[in-house]
Amino acid sequence: MLTRKQHELLRFIQTRLDETGISPSFEEMKDALDLKSKSGVHRLISALEERGFIRRLPNRARALEVLRRADEGGQTAPAANSNVVPFAKPEATAPAPAGDVIEIPLHGRIAAGVPIEALEDQAILPVPAALLGPGEHYALEVSGDSMIEAGILDGDFALVKRTEIANDGEIVVALVRGEEATLKYLRRENGMIRLDPANAAYEPQIYAANEIKVQGKLAGLLRRYFH
Amino acid sequence: MLTRKQHELLRFIQTRLDETGISPSFEEMKDALDLKSKSGVHRLISALEERGFIRRLPNRARALEVLRRADEGGQTAPAANSNVVPFAKPEATAPAPAGDVIEIPLHGRIAAGVPIEALEDQAILPVPAALLGPGEHYALEVSGDSMIEAGILDGDFALVKRTEIANDGEIVVALVRGEEATLKYLRRENGMIRLDPANAAYEPQIYAANEIKVQGKLAGLLRRYFH
DNA sequence: TTAATTGTTCTCAAAATGTTCACAAGTGGA
């Protein structure tokens, strides 16, 4: 059982770690929680540590680690009244389907090689929890056939984990020169970044490291055939 | 967990080790991090070692080993009771999931060309309703690469609609001579039935109409990438 | 052994971060 603030902080740390791999500093956490003094953060951190949700190295900068993740389900809005956020019990809810499903927003289409089409109105896609790991995810409809040899076809839905961290050989959503987002294999080569399509008809593209920003990595895929 | 520099260095080491198998030297790391002195690298290495991310042999050249990769979540709490199970908030979110999800049984694996492995204990897979049409469905884990050119990979989950009716060109679960079930393109040719793999390495197979029984047709596909 | 490579320490200095304390106030339960 965490208090509202503790929960809020834990979620912030989690997300930050998922997305960048770098622990937030007290200063950053202070801002994220909209506080004006770091001492408050310090207390929250101690509380989280005491309760076993995080681990840390005292006196070390940015040395936080999440041991037990906060509930990832809903967005921000915990019940407005209570000051405490109950934790879901492991036994969970009976055979209720809800527990096995995660709802993720459909952010638009990603055309391999063409700008991403942002989608304002959030279409929501329920996805089996088993398909995703921890972290925040969103879906993109794949357009184009540049990843066809990786079994990713035009019209498929790519389930993407939001993160800036990816290893060589993983399929990522890469933002090229701040302009176009594309789904490709990521590869680093002596300081440069190469985006490899999975289609012999397309050429790998090489960029300077600062031209590419990884926005997420492929975590799952959905496809429907015509009924 | 890590500071920006520590993270940056760890990733460099990782990648370097993945690609060449040889540890970078301090000099190389210095350059990679754009530093002008090796002492900085030394400190970072110590920090990484202290935090358990790498191991090294002191005084030995190029003797680094990555113990824990940068993007891997924490040390997966050895909690016996996996409260790792993702939960959905009871109150749930706006677009009520229940109606958007259908639960289908996982019936086992279907090896393209090899008998189906029936699975007694029903694993249940919740699937977005949007992926399926009307009718009864079940899931099969795909084994083998005979449909690889159709974007169906080993390990994917095929969502199958139970039906005996299928049109030419559709992908079906076909029971061959009452023995083995296989996932293939269906084609009819003057009274005979041809099952086409989607892999140039495999041959189409032709059967008498009464040797083949269509058990279902492919309605959807799920895939997960390593998390 | 010599030379070349590679790792280890130390010092200086500045910037970034974490730690503590004291003072106030709000909440919920006994």
Added chain:
DNA sequence: TCCACTTGTGAACATTTTGAGAACAATTAA
């Protein structure tokens, strides 16, 4: 109402992190 906690704020202070350079030690190859 009183007590035990949780929140918020500020500010002084303690440490760590980062960077640069240089001298020196250990290991390796020839």
